[in-house]
Amino acid sequence: MLKIQEIRELIKLIDKSSIDEFKYENDGETILLKKNEVTVQAAEVAPTQVALAPQAVAPIAAPVAQPAPVAVQKTEAPQVEAPAQNDANLHKIESPMVGTFYASPTPDQAAYVAKGDKVSKDSIVCIVEAMKLFNEIEAEVNGEIVEILVENGQLVEYGQPLFLVKAE
Amino acid sequence: MGETMEGKSMRQHLLQLLMEQRGSFVSGQEISDELGCSRTAIWKHISELRKEGYVIDAVQRKGYQLMYAPNRVTEPEIKRHLQSTVLAKHIRYEESVKSTQEIAQRLSYEHCPEGTLVIADEQTGGRGRLGRSWQSPKGSGIWMSLILRPDIPLQKSPQLTLLAAVSVAKAIYKTTGMQAEIKWPNDILLNGKKAVGILTELQAESDRIHAVIIGIGINVNVAETEFDPSLRDIATSLKIEGNEDVNRAKLVACIMEEMETLYHEYLQNGFGLIKLLWEGYAESIGKRIRVRTLHEQKEGIAKGITEEGVLLLEDDLGEIHHIYSADIEIPGT
Numbered sequence: 001m002l003k004i005q006e007i008r009e010l011i012k013l014i015d016k017s018s019i020d021e022f023k024y025e026n027d028g029e030t031i032l033l034k035k036n037e038v039t040v041q042a043a044e045v046a047p048t049q050v051a052l053a054p055q056a057v058a059p060i061a062a063p064v065a066q067p068a069p070v071a072v073q074k075t076e077a078p079q080v081e082a083p084a085q086n087d088a089n090l091h092k093i094e095s096p097m098v099g100t101f102y103a104s105p106t107p108d109q110a111a112y113v114a115k116g117d118k119v120s121k122d123s124i125v126c127i128v129e130a131m132k133l134f135n136e137i138e139a140e141v142n143g144e145i146v147e148i149l150v151e152n153g154q155l156v157e158y159g160q161p162l163f164l165v166k167a168e
Numbered sequence: 169m170g171e172t173m174e175g176k177s178m179r180q181h182l183l184q185l186l187m188e189q190r191g192s193f194v195s196g197q198e199i200s201d202e203l204g205c206s207r208t209a210i211w212k213h214i215s216e217l218r219k220e221g222y223v224i225d226a227v228q229r230k231g232y233q234l235m236y237a238p239n240r241v242t243e244p245e246i247k248r249h250l251q252s253t254v255l256a257k258h259i260r261y262e263e264s265v266k267s268t269q270e271i272a273q274r275l276s277y278e279h280c281p282e283g284t285l286v287i288a289d290e291q292t293g294g295r296g297r298l299g300r301s302w303q304s305p306k307g308s309g310i311w312m313s314l315i316l317r318p319d320i321p322l323q324k325s326p327q328l329t330l331l332a333a334v335s336v337a338k339a340i341y342k343t344t345g346m347q348a349e350i351k352w353p354n355d356i357l358l359n360g361k362k363a364v365g366i367l368t369e370l371q372a373e374s375d376r377i378h379a380v381i382i383g384i385g386i387n388v389n390v391a392e393t394e395f396d397p398s399l400r401d402i403a404t405s406l407k408i409e410g411n412e413d414v415n416r417a418k419l420v421a422c423i424m425e426e427m428e429t430l431y432h433e434y435l436q437n438g439f440g441l442i443k444l445l446w447e448g449y450a451e452s453i454g455k456r457i458r459v460r461t462l463h464e465q466k467e468g469i470a471k472g473i474t475e476e477g478v479l480l481l482e483d484d485l486g487e488i489h490h491i492y493s494a495d496i497e498i499p500g501t
Contacts, residue, residue, distance in 0.1 A: 096375045097323040100461070100493040106299025130492045131326035131353035131477055132297055135370040153462030155492060158323050
Protein backbone atom coordinates (compact mmCIF):
# COMPACT_ATOMS: atom_id res chain seq x y z
CA MET A 1 0.00 0.00 0.00
CA LEU A 2 1.14 3.50 -0.75
CA LYS A 3 0.89 5.90 2.12
CA ILE A 4 -1.53 8.79 1.90
CA GLN A 5 1.24 11.29 1.62
CA GLU A 6 2.88 9.31 -1.14
CA ILE A 7 -0.35 9.42 -3.11
CA ARG A 8 -0.54 13.10 -2.41
CA GLU A 9 2.98 13.62 -3.73
CA LEU A 10 2.15 11.53 -6.74
CA ILE A 11 -0.88 13.67 -7.48
CA LYS A 12 1.13 16.82 -7.15
CA LEU A 13 3.89 15.65 -9.42
CA ILE A 14 1.52 14.36 -12.06
CA ASP A 15 -0.41 17.59 -11.75
CA LYS A 16 2.70 19.64 -12.46
CA SER A 17 3.87 17.38 -15.27
CA SER A 18 2.66 17.21 -18.83
CA ILE A 19 1.31 13.70 -18.26
CA ASP A 20 -2.47 13.50 -18.69
CA GLU A 21 -3.01 9.99 -17.58
CA PHE A 22 -1.05 7.71 -15.31
CA LYS A 23 -1.85 4.10 -14.61
CA TYR A 24 -0.02 1.66 -12.43
CA GLU A 25 -0.92 -1.95 -11.74
CA ASN A 26 0.64 -4.31 -9.32
CA ASP A 27 -0.58 -7.45 -7.64
CA GLY A 28 -4.26 -6.88 -8.36
CA GLU A 29 -4.11 -3.26 -7.26
CA THR A 30 -4.45 -0.41 -9.70
CA ILE A 31 -3.83 3.26 -9.41
CA LEU A 32 -5.15 5.50 -12.15
CA LEU A 33 -4.57 9.23 -12.21
CA LYS A 34 -6.21 11.39 -14.88
CA LYS A 35 -6.05 15.10 -15.42
CA ASN A 36 -8.45 17.59 -16.96
CA GLU A 37 -11.39 15.26 -16.75
CA VAL A 38 -13.80 15.18 -13.83
CA THR A 39 -14.19 11.53 -13.09
CA VAL A 40 -13.65 9.50 -10.01
CA GLN A 41 -13.67 5.89 -11.01
CA ALA A 42 -14.43 3.05 -8.73
CA ALA A 43 -11.66 0.67 -8.00
CA GLU A 44 -11.82 -3.02 -8.82
CA VAL A 45 -9.69 -4.38 -6.10
CA ALA A 46 -9.68 -6.38 -2.95
CA PRO A 47 -12.75 -5.56 -0.78
CA THR A 48 -10.83 -4.26 2.20
CA GLN A 49 -9.17 -1.66 0.07
CA VAL A 50 -12.26 -0.55 -1.82
CA ALA A 51 -13.56 1.08 1.29
CA LEU A 52 -10.31 2.76 1.98
CA ALA A 53 -9.64 4.30 -1.40
CA PRO A 54 -12.48 6.84 -1.72
CA GLN A 55 -12.02 8.04 1.85
CA ALA A 56 -8.36 8.54 1.33
CA VAL A 57 -8.87 10.35 -1.92
CA ALA A 58 -11.24 13.09 -0.86
CA PRO A 59 -9.08 14.90 1.67
CA ILE A 60 -6.04 14.51 -0.51
CA ALA A 61 -7.50 15.99 -3.65
CA ALA A 62 -8.91 18.97 -1.79
CA PRO A 63 -5.73 20.76 -0.73
CA VAL A 64 -4.20 20.32 -4.19
CA ALA A 65 -7.28 22.08 -5.58
CA GLN A 66 -5.78 23.00 -8.89
CA PRO A 67 -8.21 23.32 -11.80
CA ALA A 68 -7.10 19.85 -12.72
CA PRO A 69 -9.21 17.31 -10.86
CA VAL A 70 -7.47 14.05 -10.40
CA ALA A 71 -9.05 10.68 -10.19
CA VAL A 72 -7.30 8.20 -8.00
CA GLN A 73 -8.20 4.57 -8.08
CA LYS A 74 -5.86 2.46 -6.12
CA THR A 75 -2.54 2.35 -4.58
CA GLU A 76 0.72 0.48 -4.75
CA ALA A 77 3.21 2.29 -6.88
CA PRO A 78 6.41 2.68 -4.98
CA GLN A 79 8.72 4.77 -7.12
CA VAL A 80 6.70 6.97 -9.39
CA GLU A 81 7.22 10.35 -7.77
CA ALA A 82 9.60 11.92 -10.19
CA PRO A 83 8.85 10.87 -13.70
CA ALA A 84 11.91 12.66 -14.98
CA GLN A 85 14.25 10.88 -12.61
CA ASN A 86 15.56 7.41 -12.59
CA ASP A 87 14.54 6.72 -9.05
CA ALA A 88 16.55 3.66 -8.22
CA ASN A 89 19.33 5.64 -6.52
CA LEU A 90 17.27 8.45 -5.12
CA HIS A 91 17.10 8.84 -1.37
CA LYS A 92 13.98 10.43 0.04
CA ILE A 93 14.39 12.78 2.98
CA GLU A 94 11.13 12.38 4.84
CA SER A 95 9.55 14.50 7.53
CA PRO A 96 9.80 12.78 10.91
CA MET A 97 6.76 14.66 12.22
CA VAL A 98 3.73 16.71 11.23
CA GLY A 99 4.51 20.39 11.09
CA THR A 100 5.41 23.42 9.06
CA PHE A 101 8.25 23.12 6.57
CA TYR A 102 10.76 25.98 6.58
CA ALA A 103 13.37 26.11 3.82
CA SER A 104 15.52 28.67 5.67
CA PRO A 105 16.59 29.32 9.28
CA THR A 106 14.63 32.60 9.41
CA PRO A 107 12.28 34.19 6.87
CA ASP A 108 14.89 36.70 5.68
CA GLN A 109 17.74 34.25 5.26
CA ALA A 110 18.61 32.15 2.24
CA ALA A 111 17.34 28.59 1.96
CA TYR A 112 19.47 25.87 3.51
CA VAL A 113 19.70 24.05 0.19
CA ALA A 114 18.69 24.52 -3.42
CA LYS A 115 18.18 22.07 -6.23
CA GLY A 116 21.56 20.91 -7.46
CA ASP A 117 23.35 21.51 -4.14
CA LYS A 118 25.72 18.91 -2.80
CA VAL A 119 24.90 17.76 0.70
CA SER A 120 26.64 15.55 3.20
CA LYS A 121 25.05 13.33 5.83
CA ASP A 122 24.90 16.00 8.49
CA SER A 123 23.95 18.92 6.25
CA ILE A 124 20.85 20.66 7.53
CA VAL A 125 18.33 20.78 4.69
CA CYS A 126 15.31 22.36 6.38
CA ILE A 127 13.38 22.88 9.59
CA VAL A 128 10.06 21.31 10.50
CA GLU A 129 8.20 23.10 13.29
CA ALA A 130 5.20 22.14 15.36
CA MET A 131 4.05 23.96 18.48
CA LYS A 132 7.25 25.99 18.65
CA LEU A 133 9.40 22.90 18.60
CA PHE A 134 11.97 23.23 15.87
CA ASN A 135 13.50 20.18 14.27
CA GLU A 136 16.47 20.71 12.00
CA ILE A 137 16.38 17.94 9.42
CA GLU A 138 19.65 16.46 8.21
CA ALA A 139 20.24 14.96 4.78
CA GLU A 140 21.43 11.62 6.19
CA VAL A 141 23.17 10.74 2.93
CA ASN A 142 25.95 12.23 0.89
CA GLY A 143 24.71 13.35 -2.48
CA GLU A 144 23.00 15.96 -4.55
CA ILE A 145 19.56 17.51 -4.05
CA VAL A 146 17.67 16.72 -7.24
CA GLU A 147 14.17 17.70 -6.19
CA ILE A 148 12.54 19.80 -3.49
CA LEU A 149 9.06 18.41 -3.09
CA VAL A 150 7.46 20.97 -0.76
CA GLU A 151 7.05 24.72 -0.50
CA ASN A 152 8.35 27.02 2.22
CA GLY A 153 5.69 27.40 4.92
CA GLN A 154 3.75 24.32 3.83
CA LEU A 155 2.26 21.87 6.32
CA VAL A 156 3.92 18.49 5.91
CA GLU A 157 2.75 15.11 7.14
CA TYR A 158 4.59 12.48 9.10
CA GLY A 159 6.68 10.49 6.61
CA GLN A 160 6.07 12.89 3.74
CA PRO A 161 9.02 13.06 1.32
CA LEU A 162 10.59 16.52 1.40
CA PHE A 163 13.62 16.15 -0.84
CA LEU A 164 14.99 13.67 -3.34
CA VAL A 165 18.73 13.19 -3.05
CA LYS A 166 20.86 11.41 -5.60
CA ALA A 167 23.07 9.45 -3.25
CA GLU A 168 26.78 9.11 -3.93
CA MET B 169 36.78 38.46 33.14
CA GLY B 170 39.90 36.44 32.49
CA GLU B 171 39.13 34.44 35.58
CA THR B 172 39.87 30.75 35.41
CA MET B 173 37.10 28.17 35.54
CA GLU B 174 38.82 26.82 38.60
CA GLY B 175 38.49 30.13 40.43
CA LYS B 176 34.83 30.36 39.56
CA SER B 177 33.98 26.84 40.61
CA MET B 178 35.94 27.24 43.84
CA ARG B 179 33.92 30.34 44.63
CA GLN B 180 30.67 28.47 43.93
CA HIS B 181 31.85 25.70 46.22
CA LEU B 182 32.64 28.22 48.95
CA LEU B 183 29.23 29.80 48.55
CA GLN B 184 27.56 26.42 48.78
CA LEU B 185 29.40 25.77 52.03
CA LEU B 186 28.31 29.09 53.51
CA MET B 187 24.72 28.51 52.43
CA GLU B 188 24.54 25.03 53.88
CA GLN B 189 25.48 26.48 57.25
CA ARG B 190 23.50 29.66 57.07
CA GLY B 191 22.84 31.12 60.47
CA SER B 192 26.19 30.01 61.85
CA PHE B 193 29.86 30.64 61.27
CA VAL B 194 32.02 28.36 59.14
CA SER B 195 35.62 28.31 60.29
CA GLY B 196 38.46 29.23 57.99
CA GLN B 197 40.02 25.87 58.74
CA GLU B 198 36.92 23.98 57.62
CA ILE B 199 36.71 25.96 54.41
CA SER B 200 40.36 25.47 53.68
CA ASP B 201 40.06 21.69 54.28
CA GLU B 202 36.96 21.43 52.11
CA LEU B 203 38.28 23.49 49.22
CA GLY B 204 41.91 22.49 49.51
CA CYS B 205 43.16 26.06 49.34
CA SER B 206 44.99 28.54 51.55
CA ARG B 207 43.42 31.04 53.94
CA THR B 208 44.67 33.84 51.71
CA ALA B 209 42.85 32.32 48.74
CA ILE B 210 39.66 32.07 50.80
CA TRP B 211 39.91 35.72 51.69
CA LYS B 212 40.26 36.58 48.01
CA HIS B 213 37.12 34.62 47.13
CA ILE B 214 35.16 36.18 49.99
CA SER B 215 36.04 39.61 48.62
CA GLU B 216 34.85 38.57 45.16
CA LEU B 217 31.55 37.31 46.58
CA ARG B 218 31.06 40.59 48.39
CA LYS B 219 31.55 42.41 45.11
CA GLU B 220 28.74 40.25 43.66
CA GLY B 221 26.43 41.53 46.38
CA TYR B 222 26.74 38.87 49.06
CA VAL B 223 26.99 40.17 52.60
CA ILE B 224 29.42 38.00 54.55
CA ASP B 225 30.44 38.53 58.16
CA ALA B 226 34.03 37.73 59.02
CA VAL B 227 34.90 37.34 62.69
CA GLN B 228 38.31 36.37 64.06
CA ARG B 229 38.53 32.80 65.37
CA LYS B 230 34.90 32.15 64.37
CA GLY B 231 35.12 32.30 60.61
CA TYR B 232 32.64 33.43 58.01
CA GLN B 233 28.89 33.75 58.03
CA LEU B 234 26.57 34.48 55.11
CA MET B 235 24.17 37.26 56.13
CA TYR B 236 22.51 38.13 52.83
CA ALA B 237 22.38 36.61 49.37
CA PRO B 238 21.44 38.75 46.39
CA ASN B 239 18.76 37.77 43.88
CA ARG B 240 20.90 35.64 41.60
CA VAL B 241 20.53 32.47 39.55
CA THR B 242 23.88 30.83 40.28
CA GLU B 243 24.07 27.11 40.95
CA PRO B 244 24.25 27.38 44.76
CA GLU B 245 21.33 29.82 44.83
CA ILE B 246 19.13 27.51 42.76
CA LYS B 247 20.21 24.37 44.59
CA ARG B 248 19.36 25.95 47.89
CA HIS B 249 15.70 25.84 46.86
CA LEU B 250 15.75 22.72 44.76
CA GLN B 251 14.26 19.36 45.65
CA SER B 252 13.97 17.72 42.23
CA THR B 253 16.05 14.62 41.59
CA VAL B 254 16.83 14.69 37.88
CA LEU B 255 16.03 18.11 36.47
CA ALA B 256 18.65 20.76 37.16
CA LYS B 257 20.82 18.26 38.97
CA HIS B 258 23.57 19.60 36.74
CA ILE B 259 23.61 23.36 36.35
CA ARG B 260 25.79 25.41 34.06
CA TYR B 261 25.63 29.04 35.13
CA GLU B 262 27.05 31.87 33.01
CA GLU B 263 27.16 35.60 33.69
CA SER B 264 26.57 36.62 30.10
CA VAL B 265 26.08 34.54 26.98
CA LYS B 266 24.75 35.04 23.50
CA SER B 267 22.12 32.36 23.96
CA THR B 268 21.68 29.60 26.51
CA GLN B 269 20.23 27.43 23.70
CA GLU B 270 23.57 27.45 21.90
CA ILE B 271 25.44 26.28 24.98
CA ALA B 272 22.83 23.63 25.70
CA GLN B 273 23.04 22.40 22.11
CA ARG B 274 26.78 21.97 22.49
CA LEU B 275 26.59 20.31 25.91
CA SER B 276 23.98 17.95 24.56
CA TYR B 277 26.22 16.90 21.68
CA GLU B 278 28.91 16.30 24.28
CA HIS B 279 26.53 13.80 25.93
CA CYS B 280 25.69 15.74 29.06
CA PRO B 281 23.16 13.96 31.28
CA GLU B 282 19.42 14.46 31.02
CA GLY B 283 18.19 17.30 33.16
CA THR B 284 21.23 19.51 32.61
CA LEU B 285 20.21 23.15 32.95
CA VAL B 286 22.01 26.05 31.32
CA ILE B 287 21.16 29.41 32.86
CA ALA B 288 22.56 32.89 32.37
CA ASP B 289 22.24 36.23 34.11
CA GLU B 290 22.15 37.94 30.73
CA GLN B 291 21.71 36.97 27.08
CA THR B 292 23.07 39.19 24.36
CA GLY B 293 21.49 37.31 21.47
CA GLY B 294 18.37 35.62 22.85
CA ARG B 295 15.96 34.57 20.13
CA GLY B 296 12.38 33.58 19.58
CA ARG B 297 10.32 32.04 16.84
CA LEU B 298 11.36 32.72 13.22
CA GLY B 299 14.60 34.35 14.30
CA ARG B 300 12.92 37.14 16.27
CA SER B 301 15.08 38.54 19.02
CA TRP B 302 14.25 38.12 22.70
CA GLN B 303 15.38 40.84 25.08
CA SER B 304 17.20 39.31 28.04
CA PRO B 305 18.55 42.11 30.24
CA LYS B 306 21.09 41.47 32.95
CA GLY B 307 20.04 40.51 36.43
CA SER B 308 16.29 40.71 36.03
CA GLY B 309 15.10 37.62 34.19
CA ILE B 310 15.37 33.89 33.92
CA TRP B 311 17.09 32.88 30.70
CA MET B 312 17.56 29.15 30.66
CA SER B 313 17.68 25.99 28.57
CA LEU B 314 16.85 22.54 29.84
CA ILE B 315 18.07 19.34 28.20
CA LEU B 316 15.72 16.36 28.21
CA ARG B 317 16.30 12.99 26.60
CA PRO B 318 12.87 11.39 26.53
CA ASP B 319 12.32 7.91 25.15
CA ILE B 320 9.21 8.78 23.14
CA PRO B 321 8.29 8.69 19.44
CA LEU B 322 9.73 11.78 17.78
CA GLN B 323 6.40 13.00 16.45
CA LYS B 324 5.12 13.35 20.03
CA SER B 325 7.94 15.63 21.10
CA PRO B 326 6.03 18.91 20.46
CA GLN B 327 3.77 17.96 23.38
CA LEU B 328 6.70 18.69 25.68
CA THR B 329 6.43 22.37 24.82
CA LEU B 330 2.90 22.42 26.26
CA LEU B 331 4.15 20.52 29.28
CA ALA B 332 6.82 23.15 29.82
CA ALA B 333 4.23 25.94 29.67
CA VAL B 334 2.02 24.26 32.26
CA SER B 335 5.02 23.76 34.56
CA VAL B 336 5.98 27.42 34.37
CA ALA B 337 2.39 28.62 34.90
CA LYS B 338 2.06 26.38 37.96
CA ALA B 339 5.38 27.56 39.36
CA ILE B 340 4.46 31.22 38.87
CA TYR B 341 1.28 30.62 40.82
CA LYS B 342 3.11 28.79 43.62
CA THR B 343 5.84 31.40 43.89
CA THR B 344 3.84 34.61 43.45
CA GLY B 345 0.15 33.70 43.72
CA MET B 346 -0.45 35.20 40.29
CA GLN B 347 -2.71 33.30 37.93
CA ALA B 348 -1.01 33.13 34.54
CA GLU B 349 -2.68 32.15 31.30
CA ILE B 350 -1.25 30.14 28.43
CA LYS B 351 -1.63 31.24 24.85
CA TRP B 352 -1.34 28.36 22.41
CA PRO B 353 1.01 26.70 22.23
CA ASN B 354 3.14 27.93 25.09
CA ASP B 355 3.33 31.69 25.59
CA ILE B 356 2.56 32.70 29.14
CA LEU B 357 0.56 35.84 29.73
CA LEU B 358 -0.15 37.95 32.78
CA ASN B 359 -3.14 40.24 32.35
CA GLY B 360 -3.01 39.64 28.63
CA LYS B 361 0.65 40.56 28.17
CA LYS B 362 3.48 38.16 27.47
CA ALA B 363 5.78 37.42 30.39
CA VAL B 364 7.29 34.09 29.29
CA GLY B 365 8.41 32.70 25.95
CA ILE B 366 9.31 29.09 25.32
CA LEU B 367 11.18 27.82 22.29
CA THR B 368 12.21 24.22 21.90
CA GLU B 369 14.76 22.60 19.65
CA LEU B 370 15.13 18.97 18.83
CA GLN B 371 18.31 17.03 18.26
CA ALA B 372 17.41 13.89 16.39
CA GLU B 373 18.72 11.43 13.87
CA SER B 374 16.02 10.34 11.43
CA ASP B 375 13.26 9.41 13.88
CA ARG B 376 15.30 8.95 17.03
CA ILE B 377 15.45 11.72 19.64
CA HIS B 378 18.84 12.61 21.06
CA ALA B 379 17.67 15.60 23.01
CA VAL B 380 14.83 18.02 23.44
CA ILE B 381 16.22 21.40 24.42
CA ILE B 382 13.61 23.61 26.02
CA GLY B 383 14.53 27.28 26.08
CA ILE B 384 12.56 29.36 28.56
CA GLY B 385 12.75 33.13 28.89
CA ILE B 386 10.93 34.74 31.81
CA ASN B 387 10.66 38.46 32.45
CA VAL B 388 10.89 38.28 36.22
CA ASN B 389 11.99 41.61 37.68
CA VAL B 390 12.34 43.45 34.39
CA ALA B 391 11.22 47.07 34.80
CA GLU B 392 8.88 48.62 32.27
CA THR B 393 11.61 51.02 31.18
CA GLU B 394 13.88 48.09 30.33
CA PHE B 395 11.52 46.94 27.59
CA ASP B 396 11.90 48.35 24.15
CA PRO B 397 9.09 50.95 23.73
CA SER B 398 7.64 48.88 20.88
CA LEU B 399 7.11 46.00 23.29
CA ARG B 400 5.55 47.81 26.24
CA ASP B 401 1.98 47.21 25.15
CA ILE B 402 2.47 43.48 24.67
CA ALA B 403 5.20 42.47 27.12
CA THR B 404 5.26 42.48 30.89
CA SER B 405 7.13 41.03 33.83
CA LEU B 406 6.18 39.32 37.08
CA LYS B 407 7.34 42.38 38.96
CA ILE B 408 5.32 44.83 36.86
CA GLU B 409 2.16 42.79 37.42
CA GLY B 410 2.73 41.83 41.06
CA ASN B 411 4.49 44.99 42.27
CA GLU B 412 7.23 43.12 44.06
CA ASP B 413 10.60 41.54 43.43
CA VAL B 414 10.52 37.82 42.85
CA ASN B 415 13.39 35.59 43.91
CA ARG B 416 14.63 34.23 40.62
CA ALA B 417 16.47 31.19 41.97
CA LYS B 418 13.41 30.13 43.93
CA LEU B 419 11.24 30.39 40.83
CA VAL B 420 13.73 28.37 38.78
CA ALA B 421 13.77 25.65 41.43
CA CYS B 422 9.98 25.63 41.56
CA ILE B 423 9.71 25.29 37.77
CA MET B 424 12.15 22.38 37.80
CA GLU B 425 10.12 20.61 40.48
CA GLU B 426 6.82 21.14 38.70
CA MET B 427 8.32 20.04 35.44
CA GLU B 428 9.88 16.96 36.93
CA THR B 429 6.52 15.82 38.31
CA LEU B 430 4.72 16.42 35.01
CA TYR B 431 7.54 14.90 32.98
CA HIS B 432 7.36 11.64 34.93
CA GLU B 433 3.58 11.65 34.61
CA TYR B 434 3.92 12.22 30.87
CA LEU B 435 6.48 9.46 30.34
CA GLN B 436 4.36 7.00 32.30
CA ASN B 437 0.81 7.89 31.29
CA GLY B 438 1.05 10.07 28.23
CA PHE B 439 -0.38 13.48 27.42
CA GLY B 440 -3.85 13.09 29.02
CA LEU B 441 -3.29 14.90 32.31
CA ILE B 442 -1.04 17.52 30.71
CA LYS B 443 -3.83 18.31 28.23
CA LEU B 444 -6.32 18.80 31.06
CA LEU B 445 -3.96 21.07 32.95
CA TRP B 446 -3.07 22.99 29.81
CA GLU B 447 -6.75 23.60 29.09
CA GLY B 448 -7.16 24.83 32.63
CA TYR B 449 -4.65 27.59 31.94
CA ALA B 450 -5.68 28.22 28.34
CA GLU B 451 -6.43 31.81 27.51
CA SER B 452 -8.29 31.61 24.26
CA ILE B 453 -10.37 28.43 24.17
CA GLY B 454 -13.91 29.30 23.10
CA LYS B 455 -12.80 32.74 21.98
CA ARG B 456 -12.46 34.23 18.55
CA ILE B 457 -8.82 34.23 17.44
CA ARG B 458 -6.74 35.10 14.43
CA VAL B 459 -4.15 32.56 13.34
CA ARG B 460 -1.23 33.87 11.35
CA THR B 461 1.09 31.52 9.48
CA LEU B 462 3.90 32.27 7.07
CA HIS B 463 1.62 32.72 4.07
CA GLU B 464 -1.91 33.24 5.32
CA GLN B 465 -4.17 34.07 8.17
CA LYS B 466 -7.43 32.57 9.32
CA GLU B 467 -10.01 33.66 11.83
CA GLY B 468 -12.38 31.57 13.84
CA ILE B 469 -13.19 30.13 17.21
CA ALA B 470 -10.51 28.24 19.14
CA LYS B 471 -12.27 24.97 19.93
CA GLY B 472 -9.56 23.36 22.03
CA ILE B 473 -6.57 21.11 21.47
CA THR B 474 -6.38 17.52 20.26
CA GLU B 475 -4.92 14.58 22.17
CA GLU B 476 -1.68 15.54 20.42
CA GLY B 477 -1.76 19.18 21.51
CA VAL B 478 -2.76 20.51 18.08
CA LEU B 479 -4.98 23.60 18.11
CA LEU B 480 -8.46 23.21 16.62
CA LEU B 481 -9.83 26.26 14.86
CA GLU B 482 -13.41 26.43 13.59
CA ASP B 483 -13.79 28.98 10.80
CA ASP B 484 -16.95 30.90 9.95
CA LEU B 485 -18.08 28.17 7.56
CA GLY B 486 -17.92 25.64 10.37
CA GLU B 487 -14.86 23.93 8.98
CA ILE B 488 -12.31 22.69 11.52
CA HIS B 489 -8.65 23.42 10.87
CA HIS B 490 -5.75 21.70 12.63
CA ILE B 491 -3.14 24.30 13.52
CA TYR B 492 0.41 23.05 14.04
CA SER B 493 2.34 26.29 14.00
CA ALA B 494 1.19 29.89 13.97
CA ASP B 495 1.08 33.18 15.80
CA ILE B 496 -2.19 33.59 17.63
CA GLU B 497 -3.89 36.94 18.11
CA ILE B 498 -7.16 37.95 19.60
CA PRO B 499 -8.77 40.32 17.08
CA GLY B 500 -9.46 43.76 18.40
CA THR B 501 -6.67 43.72 20.96
